[in-house]
Amino acid sequence: MANSASGIQITTDVINQHNSFRQRNTNQNRYIMYKLSDDFTEVVVAEKGPTSHNWSDFVSALPKDHCRYATVLYEYQKGNDGERAKIVFVLWTPDNAPSKEKMLFASTKNTVKQNLQGINIAIQATDIDEAEEDIVKEKCNKFSR
Numbered sequence: 001m002a003n004s005a006s007g008i009q010i011t012t013d014v015i016n017q018h019n020s021f022r023q024r025n026t027n028q029n030r031y032i033m034y035k036l037s038d039d040f041t042e043v044v045v046a047e048k049g050p051t052s053h054n055w056s057d058f059v060s061a062l063p064k065d066h067c068r069y070a071t072v073l074y075e076y077q078k079g080n081d082g083e084r085a086k087i088v089f090v091l092w093t094p095d096n097a098p099s100k101e102k103m104l105f106a107s108t109k110n111t112v113k114q115n116l117q118g119i120n121i122a123i124q125a126t127d128i129d130e131a132e133e134d135i136v137k138e139k140c141n142k143f144s145r
Contacts, residue, residue, distance in 0.1 A: 008108045009042045010115045017045055018071055018116045022087065027051070031058045031072040034112070040104060043069065043112055055133045062131070067105040068092040069112050071119065076137050086120040086140045089113055095126050 014034060021027050030053040035046035046068060049058055058072055070090040078084045091109050093102045113119060121139045125131040 008036065008040065008104060008111075010112055011042050011044060014043055014045060015115055021071060021073070022118045024073070024085065027073065029073075030054070031061075031070050033061070034069040035066065036101065036104060036108075040100075043108065055136065059128060059131050059133075062092050062094075062128075064094060065096050065098075067094070067097050067101050069105070069109070071116060074121075074136055074140060076140055078141060084140065086143065087118050088136055088140075089116065089119040089122040090131070091122070091124040092131070093124070093126055 017032060021029055021032055028051060030049045030051050032045060032049075033047040034043050036042070037044050047061065049061060051073075055072070055074060058070070062068060062070075068090070070092065072088045072090060073085060074088045075083060075085045091105065093105055113122065121136070121143055123131065123136060123139065
């Protein structure tokens with residue numbers, strides 16, 4: 001387990017599930033959402049979305065009043081270069097989430113990102129407008145140059 005500056009641990013299960021998620025030929029998930037345990041001591045898996053889901057399905061699954069980390073396999077077309085795929089890290093901190101939860105998520109973010117290998121793009125969103133697919137695609141296209 002890895003510890004963050006806030007004292008919150010990133011469980012081995014979270015790291016192992018993310019590592020399996022990165023294996024694109026055997027991965028069965030479009031995204032994995034992570035949350036803090038009920039006692040605020042660990043980052044744990046909250047939910048997974050099947051590969052049949054798309055970005056809109058992922059955004060629809062984000063809770064309205066709780067924070068989440070997520071890794072999303074985002075697939076997109078890049079002009080004549082064809083189909084591309086990137087792993088997007090999302091920090092979701094909606095405005096109406098509890099203040100303590102938002103502070104803990106913000107202070108643990110870097111440790112979570114460092115322990116989840118293979119992240120290509122990171123976004124932070126506080127409302128649905130900040131998680132629009134156009135924003136993600138633009139970041140992915142910049143990364144692909």
